[in-house]
Amino acid sequence: MQTTTTGPPGAEARQDATVAARAVDVWKVYGSGEAQVAALRGVSVDLGRGRFTAIMGPSGSGKSTLMHCLAGLDTVTRGEVHIGDVLVTGLGDAKLTRLRRDQVGFIFQQFNLLPSLTAQENILLPLSIAGRKPDRDWFAQVIEIVGLGDRLSHRPSQLSGGQQQRVACARALVARPNVIFADEPTGNLDSRSGAEVLGFLRRSVRDYGQTIVMVTHDPNAASYADRVVFLADGEVRAELHAPTADAVLDTMGRLDTGPVGAGRTVGA
Ligand SMILES: Nc1ncnc2c1ncn2[C@@H]1O[C@H](COP(=O)(O)OP(=O)(O)OP(=O)(O)O)[C@@H](O)[C@H]1O
Numbered sequence: 001m002q003t004t005t006t007g008p009p010g011a012e013a014r015q016d017a018t019v020a021a022r023a024v025d026v027w028k029v030y031g032s033g034e035a036q037v038a039a040l041r042g043v044s045v046d047l048g049r050g051r052f053t054a055i056m057g058p059s060g061s062g063k064s065t066l067m068h069c070l071a072g073l074d075t076v077t078r079g080e081v082h083i084g085d086v087l088v089t090g091l092g093d094a095k096l097t098r099l100r101r102d103q104v105g106f107i108f109q110q111f112n113l114l115p116s117l118t119a120q121e122n123i124l125l126p127l128s129i130a131g132r133k134p135d136r137d138w139f140a141q142v143i144e145i146v147g148l149g150d151r152l153s154h155r156p157s158q159l160s161g162g163q164q165q166r167v168a169c170a171r172a173l174v175a176r177p178n179v180i181f182a183d184e185p186t187g188n189l190d191s192r193s194g195a196e197v198l199g200f201l202r203r204s205v206r207d208y209g210q211t212i213v214m215v216t217h218d219p220n221a222a223s224y225a226d227r228v229v230f231l232a233d234g235e236v237r238a239e240l241h242a243p244t245a246d247a248v249l250d251t252m253g254r255l256d257t258g259p260v261g262a263g264r265t266v267g268a
Pocket residue numbers: 030031037038039057058059060061062063064065066
């Protein structure tokens with residue numbers, strides 16, 4: 001595992017202003033011998049601060065692996081991951097836990113709310129674990145953004161799937177993390193609830209400068225993003241800016257029939 005920094009002196013300072021998270025030539029190899037799978041093959045990507053980036057690609061292309069590596073949930077085999085100005089690669093467990101707690105927010109397909117806590121308690125839980133006091137004005141604003149004002153005392157079982165995901169969005173937003181990673185956030189929602197959640201995410205980026213990275217299979221969901229990065233066979237093969245759902249669909253179609261950009265790297 002390499003822990004060297006890349007680029008000339010001063011490059012870190014320049015990248016900090018515009019880059020919330022970065023992968024540099026990241027390889028992730030699972031298993032060994034004949035069972036070896038290279039899930040990521042030299043992925044380099046900068047995730048812009050205050051931007052909404054979607055990661056797409058066919059099943060098995062490495063989307064979840066990339067997100068887990070970027071979020072410090074998994075280690076890389078080779079290469080580097082940075083979150084803000086922190087080199088994540090090589091950090092020990094305690095520092096990684098603190099980094100995730102202080103700098104990263106998560107939104108999962110399955111909501112991952114604690115059933116015994118109310119919506120408000122779920123939303124405030126990460127802050128209370130971190131020993132941080134919520135900013136009252138920001139909390140009120142987040143509740144307004146996600147439209148949960150009359151549901152704060154409800155438990156998850158008393159909320160619809162869409163409402164539960166709004167609680168999860170509020171939980172991620174309220175800590176103002178450096179970056180929010182959303183893994184198929186609309187995968188369990190009907191199209192209307194999904195559109196609402198995507199609307200909140202987009203608004204939090206546009207109006208409040210939040211950085212969001214979202215893995216999705218859905219071209220319509222990806223069209224809410226500022227940028228879409230396409231993976232195939234563990235490599236970045238294409239990207240779109242200001243994407244439409246049709247353009248995303250078209251690019252996905254071309255990925256399925258072969259490389260859209262750089263060729264496949266052989267060997268791990
Ligand atoms: N823990 C693991 N052990 C071995 N192989 C793994 C492991 N996790 C993922 N892989 C393999 O790595 C490759 C990429 O998997 P990954 O889950 O990142 O893809 P994905 O694009 O997120 O797929 P999907 O869209 O189906 O969720 C796949 O070939 C997968 O089988």
